[in-house]
Amino acid sequence: MNSQVSVPMKIKNLFLVLLIPYSLFSSAFNSYETQAILELKKLVNYSELSANDSACFIQQRVLQLIQQEELDIPRRFLIPIELMSFRREGQSSYYIRYNTGKNEAIGYVPSDLVIHYEREAFSDFMVNGQESPLLSIILAQQYTESAFNPLMLGDGGKSLGLPQLYRPTAEWICKIDPELWGKYIGWNSNGTHYFTSLAAQIRFPYDFLPKYKHYSSENKFEGLRRYNGAGKKAENYARLVIKRSIVYLELMQQYKYFQEDTAHLIDKMANVINMGIVLKGETQLSKEQVASIAHEVMGEFSRNWNYIKRSAQMNLNIIEGKGATFELSQNYKVPSDGNIYYILIEEGRSLFSYFHNTQEMLNTLNHSNNKEYYLYYLNKGKEIRITAKEQMQGNAFFTNAKAGNIIYIPPGTKIYSPKSNLISKVL
Numbered sequence: 001m002n003s004q005v006s007v008p009m010k011i012k013n014l015f016l017v018l019l020i021p022y023s024l025f026s027s028a029f030n031s032y033e034t035q036a037i038l039e040l041k042k043l044v045n046y047s048e049l050s051a052n053d054s055a056c057f058i059q060q061r062v063l064q065l066i067q068q069e070e071l072d073i074p075r076r077f078l079i080p081i082e083l084m085s086f087r088r089e090g091q092s093s094y095y096i097r098y099n100t101g102k103n104e105a106i107g108y109v110p111s112d113l114v115i116h117y118e119r120e121a122f123s124d125f126m127v128n129g130q131e132s133p134l135l136s137i138i139l140a141q142q143y144t145e146s147a148f149n150p151l152m153l154g155d156g157g158k159s160l161g162l163p164q165l166y167r168p169t170a171e172w173i174c175k176i177d178p179e180l181w182g183k184y185i186g187w188n189s190n191g192t193h194y195f196t197s198l199a200a201q202i203r204f205p206y207d208f209l210p211k212y213k214h215y216s217s218e219n220k221f222e223g224l225r226r227y228n229g230a231g232k233k234a235e236n237y238a239r240l241v242i243k244r245s246i247v248y249l250e251l252m253q254q255y256k257y258f259q260e261d262t263a264h265l266i267d268k269m270a271n272v273i274n275m276g277i278v279l280k281g282e283t284q285l286s287k288e289q290v291a292s293i294a295h296e297v298m299g300e301f302s303r304n305w306n307y308i309k310r311s312a313q314m315n316l317n318i319i320e321g322k323g324a325t326f327e328l329s330q331n332y333k334v335p336s337d338g339n340i341y342y343i344l345i346e347e348g349r350s351l352f353s354y355f356h357n358t359q360e361m362l363n364t365l366n367h368s369n370n371k372e373y374y375l376y377y378l379n380k381g382k383e384i385r386i387t388a389k390e391q392m393q394g395n396a397f398f399t400n401a402k403a404g405n406i407i408y409i410p411p412g413t414k415i416y417s418p419k420s421n422l423i424s425k426v427l
Helices: 008-018 022-042 050-069 111-131 133-148 167-176 198-218 230-258 265-278 287-315 358-365
Strands: 094-099 103-109 185-187 194-195 331-333 341-344 374-377 382-386 396-401 408-411 413-415 420-425
Touching: 022 050, 022 413, 050 111, 103 133, 103 230, 111 133, 111 396, 167 185, 185 408, 194 198, 198 265, 198 374, 230 265, 230 287, 265 287, 358 374, 358 408, 374 408, 382 413
Parallel strands: none
Antiparallel strands: 094 103, 094 420, 185 194, 331 413, 341 408, 341 420, 374 382, 374 396
């Protein structure tokens, strides 16, 4: 089968929008714009956006929404707004969300990449059906490789872009099929390779995987391998991508309200993981090795994830302001390492459940970076803002911070660990 995937005819219909009467187009555009404006606050870095940033995101989001409707993309191929962070094209900074108890992190998907990820995931599925890799796996693999930085250079400059394409691999595939890969990969006069576009970097794994699966059976990649047998490095890489795939899938299901069997991941993981390993010129893992690692990681993750869900459910029965307490096994102090940290309030939890004591919480909300959020008590129906712990004595106190809000956490603050989702910006 030719791995050059033809884009569904519907994407060509996108240009027919020019033929729609202006009044109808204007009405549709305004509805997209209204939705984008309403979604702004759901971005992880909303509080940091300037007016120009907000306008840029609205433009990005309108194009995404038009594409979603024109291609009729199902929800399972869409990236929830809650998992995005705004970024202008050409920039490299991004936000990470990590759980200190599981020592695991994922990257919020930069908004300039979202339109490409959604289109390529759905387009490939329309051609290859169940053989197509899940979007959650591609996100996990490219975040692990490049932290969503299209300009990333690795391996001493030999690997580049979102998939970290290794130069010897690029040379080899361009000799095997110059017609296909010439559309994605260019070469400078000094012999270094580059991707021809941002879209090509995201399209790459969907076209590379069928070719890779075909040629690997004939051991065509033997010349690229630097190691004898699959070592610990490859196993650790597989474990990391699998863990992140699970986190992405769980969160995508949470925010989009669709259900995907996580066991379905195992059937699709081996080729994507081995793609990342082979791109680095290393020996691939067998499907049996990947399946074994996947079962082990899924078991560990499932136990911890279920614990988190049970604890969150318990919190629903605790009245806000009564000083919620949890029997948690770990503590965590936000580091003073120069990075900026936030915490995302999860569904089913109050802000109180994240802190060791009310003073820690009060110090956090009184910080100048948390101007929107505060503690208060009621006096004759009027909100009285709390600025000192003494005001809490004898009063039932509350907060205006709710699920989905992102709260700045000052360095040195103690929080409960296994359930705490910290967020940090990485430049």
